[in-house]
Amino acid sequence: MTEAPGAAASGPISHAIFRLARIHQLLAGRLLRELGLHPSQELLLMRLWESGPQRQTDLAAELGTDSASTTRIVQRLEAAGYVRRLPDTADRRASLVASTPAGDDLRACVERIWAQLEELTVGDMSEEQRKAALASLVRLEENVLATEEGSRCGMPAGKRGAPRG
Numbered sequence: 001m002t003e004a005p006g007a008a009a010s011g012p013i014s015h016a017i018f019r020l021a022r023i024h025q026l027l028a029g030r031l032l033r034e035l036g037l038h039p040s041q042e043l044l045l046m047r048l049w050e051s052g053p054q055r056q057t058d059l060a061a062e063l064g065t066d067s068a069s070t071t072r073i074v075q076r077l078e079a080a081g082y083v084r085r086l087p088d089t090a091d092r093r094a095s096l097v098a099s100t101p102a103g104d105d106l107r108a109c110v111e112r113i114w115a116q117l118e119e120l121t122v123g124d125m126s127e128e129q130r131k132a133a134l135a136s137l138v139r140l141e142e143n144v145l146a147t148e149e150g151s152r153c154g155m156p157a158g159k160r161g162a163p164r165g
Helices: 012-033 041-051 056-063 067-079 101-105 107-122 127-145
Strands: 083-087 095-099
Touching (some): 012 107, 041 067, 041 107, 056 067, 067 083, 101 107, 107 127
Antiparallel strands (some): 083 095
């Protein structure tokens, strides 16, 4: 374990989260590269697989990112043939993003990569340790989202907490 630099000594949990998030994203990126995907692209596809066509603004909220970043993700997935934009019949000014058959074909591969990522992350932790770790992470997320600053950074209410099916 890397010791926190002196300036971060008063925030050892925050420093550990930062290190873990960075390493985890790099590992996810390496695993996703075999599909030609970058981190966050698979998250957007997961949302489409679960919920069907979505407005880009809803996808941005789900990803916890701004509209420009979401636009770039959608454009890259669209160029690869994994998503397409459709007119939103409820609002002519908006469009919906939908997974294509090629995007749907990625689902089993993405699920396999996420299972591999999970196993690499938890290692030899017991089921009890895994549940305790997840409960701690959910609690930390709830703590941050309950603050005024955190509420502007997180997912919409109802999307927080336990992993999605």
